[in-house]
Amino acid sequence: MGDQPPPTHADAGDKIPGDVGIWVFVLGDMSVFSVLFCLYLYYRGQQPLLYAAAQASLSTGFGLVDTVTLLTSSWCVAQAVHALHRQFTARARRFLLFGIGCGALFVCCKLLEYTLKLNAGITPATSEFYSFYYVLTGLHFVHTVIGMIVLAFMARASRTPGQSTLIAIDSGATYWHMVDVLWIMIFTLLYLLR
Template sequence: MELSAPPERRVSGDLAMWCFILAELAVFGVFFLAYAWARRQQPALFAAGQGELELGLPTLNTLLLLAGSAAMLAALSAFSAGRQRAGRRWLALTLLAGGGFLGLKGYELVGKALQGITLSSNDFWMFYLSLTVFHFLHVVLGMVIVAAVWRLARNGRYTPESMDEVETAAAYWHMVDLVWLLLFALVYVAR
C-alpha cells in the first residue's frame, strides 16, 4: 500500500506582504501601548476627550469595514470557484465600503479640525488624531491594492489555481479591519 504525500501547505498571498503586515501590526501595537500608558497617567484628560467623541459615525465605520471584509471573503470565494464576474463585483463592493469609511472618517476629522482640535491640543487629541489618520492612510493603501486587483481581474487574470494577488489584497484588507476594531474599542468605546 502506497501512502499519499500530505497536501502542500503554504501561506496565502505574498510572503513580502505578510512581513509588511507584521511590521504594521507592530507599529500599531506600539501606538496602542503608548496610548494605554498615557491614558493611565492622565485618566481625567482621556475621559474628557472620549466624552467629546460621538459613537454614531465610528460605529457605522466599523460596520462598513466589516462589510468590506465580508465582501473581500466573498471575492476570494468567487475567484476560487472560477466565477470571475462575481469576484469583480465583490471587489467593487469592498472598494465601496472602503470609500464610505474614508468619507465618514474624513467628515469626522474635518469636524475636529473646525473645532480647533490639533495634535498639540492635548495628549488625548494627539493620540486620537495620530491613530485615526494613520489608520485612514492604511485604508487608502488598502483601497489602492484592492483597486489594482480589481483592474487585473477585468482581464480574467485570476483562476482557482492562481489567486496570489487576491489573497494578498485580502490579507492586507483584513489587517486594516482588525486594527480598526482594536482602535475603535480602545479610543471610542473603552471608558
C-alpha cells in the same frame, strides 16, 4: 479529469494564503501599531480623567458606522476571494467593487469627522488624547486609501485568473483584513474603552 477546476494554492494543504512577503509586512505593520497602542494605554493610565473627558467628545456613532462599513467591506473581499478560487471572476469583481465602495464610505465618514473636529478647534495640539487620536486614525486613514488602491488592482487582476493572480488576490485580501483589524483596535481604544 478535464471537468475539474485546476487545483489552487489554497488546496495545497497548510500553505498560508498569499505571498509570504505580505505576511512579513503585516506582522511588521501590526508591531508598529501595537507599540502605539501600548503608548496610548500607558499615557492614558497616567491621566485617566483627562483622557476620559477628551474621549467623551468623540462620536461613538461615527465610530460605529466606520466599524460596520469596514466589516462589510472585509466580508465582500472574503466573498471575492472565495468566488475567484472557484473561477467566478465576474462575481469576484462585483464583490471587490462593493468592497471599494465601503472603503470610500469609510473615508468620507472619517473626513467628515475630521472636518467637524477641526471646525470645533480640536487639533492634535488640543490634548495628549487628541494627539493619539489624530496619529492613530490618520495612519489608519492612509492604510485605508492604500487598501482601496490594492482592491482596485485586485479587481483588475481578477479578469485574468491563474495561479499568480490567486496569490496576488490573497495577498491583497490579507492587507485589507489587516486594515479592518487595526480599525477594530483603534475603535475599541479611542471610542469605547472607559
